[in-house]
Structure formats: C-alpha cells, structure tokens
Amino acid sequence: MKSIWQADMTYNSLNSFVPEHLPVMQEKAFEFLQCKPGGTYVDATLGMGGHAWSILEKIQPGGLLIGLDRDKESLEKARLHLLPYSDSTRLLHENFKNLPLVLNNLGLGLIDGILVDLGVSSFQLLMPERGFSFQSDAMLDMRMDRTQYMTAANLVNELPEERLADIIYRYGEERYSRRIAAAIVAARDTARITRCSQLAAIVSRAIGGRGSRPIHPATRTFQALRIAVNQELEGLEEFFVNTLPFLKPGGRLVAISFHSLEDRIVKRAFRMLAGHCVCDRPADLCSCPRSERARVLTPRPLTAGDAELAVNPRARSAKLRALERNS
Numbered sequence: 001m002k003s004i005w006q007a008d009m010t011y012n013s014l015n016s017f018v019p020e021h022l023p024v025m026q027e028k029a030f031e032f033l034q035c036k037p038g039g040t041y042v043d044a045t046l047g048m049g050g051h052a053w054s055i056l057e058k059i060q061p062g063g064l065l066i067g068l069d070r071d072k073e074s075l076e077k078a079r080l081h082l083l084p085y086s087d088s089t090r091l092l093h094e095n096f097k098n099l100p101l102v103l104n105n106l107g108l109g110l111i112d113g114i115l116v117d118l119g120v121s122s123f124q125l126l127m128p129e130r131g132f133s134f135q136s137d138a139m140l141d142m143r144m145d146r147t148q149y150m151t152a153a154n155l156v157n158e159l160p161e162e163r164l165a166d167i168i169y170r171y172g173e174e175r176y177s178r179r180i181a182a183a184i185v186a187a188r189d190t191a192r193i194t195r196c197s198q199l200a201a202i203v204s205r206a207i208g209g210r211g212s213r214p215i216h217p218a219t220r221t222f223q224a225l226r227i228a229v230n231q232e233l234e235g236l237e238e239f240f241v242n243t244l245p246f247l248k249p250g251g252r253l254v255a256i257s258f259h260s261l262e263d264r265i266v267k268r269a270f271r272m273l274a275g276h277c278v279c280d281r282p283a284d285l286c287s288c289p290r291s292e293r294a295r296v297l298t299p300r301p302l303t304a305g306d307a308e309l310a311v312n313p314r315a316r317s318a319k320l321r322a323l324e325r326n327s
C-alpha cells in the first residue's frame with residue numbers, strides 16, 4: 001500500500017496546509033527495530049505517522065502498533081494518515097514518559113520494539129501559529145501539548161532573570177545567556193513580550209554583532225525555551241529505564257535525538273542498562289546498578305548519510321542509538 005508521502009498527491013491535498021515531515025533515518029531505524037509480521041511495536045513519538053506507516057507495512061499480517069504523541073493535532077493528522085491500517089493501530093494522546101502505565105493498562109504483555117524520535121516535527125516548527133519559530137510573528141507559544149498551561153510567553157514574562165539565564169545557558173548552550181536574560185527583563189518592564197518576532201529582535205539586539213555565527217542569533221534561546229516549556233529532558237533517562245522491562249528478551253529500542261543534550265541522556269541511559277558505570281566516582285565509591293539488562297547495538301551514534309541529507313536537511317543533527325533487551 002502506498003503512504004501518502006509516497007503517493008502522487010501531497011499531504012496538503014488531503015488535509016489543508018500541513019508542512020511535509022520526512023521521517024528521519026528511516027532505513028537505519030528499521031535495520032535495528034527488525035519489525036516482523038504479527039509483532040507489537042510502539043512509536044512513542046508518532047508525529048505525522050511517517051515512521052509508523054513503515055512499521056505498519058512491516059508488521060502485517062496480525063501486528064499491532066501503539067502510537068503516542070503529546071500533540072493532539074499531530075495525533076489527529078497521523079490518525080488520518082494511518083487510516084488504511086486503523087485495525088492494527090491504537091493511537092493515544094499521551095506523554096511517552098507514561099508508556100509503562102499505558103502498556104500496563106492495555107494489558108498486551110511484552111512487546112517487540114519501541115521507536116522514539118525525539119524533539120519537534122516539521123509540522124510543529126513550520127506551522128506559524130504554534131509559535132516555535134523566531135521567523136514568525138505568531139504568539140510565543142512553543143507547547144507541543146496545547147492542553148498544557150505553560151507557554152514560552154509565560155516563561156519569558158514571569159521567570160526571575162537568573163532562572164531565565166540558567167535555562168538559556170543550560171538548554172541552549174548559549175554563551176551570552178546572562179546578557180540575553182537581562183535584555184528580556186528590561187524589555188518586559190516596558191511591555192509584555194507576546195510574539196516570536198518580538199523576542200527574536202530582543203535577543204538579536206542583546207547579542208549584537210558578537211561572535212561569528214552561522215545561525216540566527218535567537219536560535220539557541222528559542223531551543224532553550226522550547227526544551228523548558230515542554231520539559232523535554234526531565235524524566236528522559238527514567239523513560240528508558242522504566243520501559244526496558246516491557247520489551248521481550250531480544251526486543252529492541254531505537255532512539256533518534258536531535259541535539260547533544262538529548263543524545264547525552266540517551267547514551268547514559270543505554271550504558272547504564274548495559275551494566276556500565278555512568279558516574280564519575282572512583283570504582284570503590286561507585287553505586288551504579290551494573291546489571292547487564294541490555295546490549296548496546298550502536299557503540300557510536302549513527303548519523304544520516306549524504307543521500308538523506310540532500311533531501312532532508314532536518315536529518316543533519318540526528319543521532320540514532322539502539323539497544324536490545326537481554327534474555
């Protein structure tokens with residue numbers, strides 16, 4: 001069956017204006033997931049259902065795909081996209097950090113594989129009204145889950161200067177974080193900061209011509225706020241640790257991350273599950289679990305090849321790691 005990504009019509013013709021989202025590192029992800037007919041798989045970050053479609057193709061007949069996304073709009077787009085396979089899917093509006101609870105409630109027993117493709121989708125980034133882009137004049141929102149209260153506007157207008165600077169430094173790895181936080185606080189004393197373009201201009205002015213940057217001056221600040229609004233890094237390590245017991249022995253977990261902060265967490269969690277020390281303490285003080293519950297299949301993270309980069313620049317920063325549960 002043809003996915004609408006592969007078909008001659010575009011997603012847009014089905015579904016009003018929707019930016020295209022090409023699944024990242026699809027071939028490598030499937031090499032490791034080893035989806036088989038009749039298997040049960042989780043796509044923990046369903047997005048527009050690009051990876052999910054290919055999983056569904058591979059698990060026929062008799063397979064089941066459980067798809068989660070915290071973004072209701074994405075979930076509905078994916079539901080439409082995956083309609084031809086509706087009998088083989090369960091799609092849920094959920095944070096993947098609740099996956100153990102979801103799997104317990106579904107009572108399906110152990111599963112064959114899990115895919116986590118972290119971060120935001122092109123759909124979210126490019127829909128101006130979602131407020132993720134410094135290039136838009138939309139409301140400063142950045143919530144993946146629009147049922148949540150806190151937006152980026154709340155953070156920039158309400159956090160103390162020091163906390164804002166910490167967020168911009170930690171999640172954006174921005175060396176001018178203190179200068180930027182001070183500029184935000186000065187600006188909000190005059191008028192509430194409500195629009196993406198307003199914040200982008202404040203950050204650009206604060207940085208001025210400092211540093212020679214190939215990227216927009218507001219890139220790192222926007223990334224930091226997005227991570228903070230969506231609490232993207234909190235509980236990520238626990239997710240891997242708590243989810244592993246739901247895999248069958250030999251079951252596989254594949255994670256794709258898009259920035260070094262995420263990749264570091266994935267790497268640490270995988271090393272811990274494989275029984276390696278992940279603390280910096282001397283051996284006699286180390287209390288890492290050291291039980292070999294899994295095997296790391298990717299000693300180094302894999303990256304996208306030139307052919308993929310030529311058609312999907314978003315794959316540039318992708319890093320893929322895979323793990324197999326031990327018997």
Ligand SMILES: C[S@@+](CC[C@H](N)C(=O)[O-])C[C@H]1O[C@@H](n2cnc3c(N)ncnc32)[C@H](O)[C@@H]1O
Pocket residue numbers: 021022023024044045046047048049050051052068069070071074094095096097117118119120121122144
């Ligand atoms: C990079 S996109 C996934 C794209 C998808 N693999 C595809 O092929 O279309 C990431 C998706 O994960 C979702 N997401 C991010 N963090 C999440 C979380 N903690 N729980 C559930 N969904 C999450 C985002 O809303 C977004 O739709």
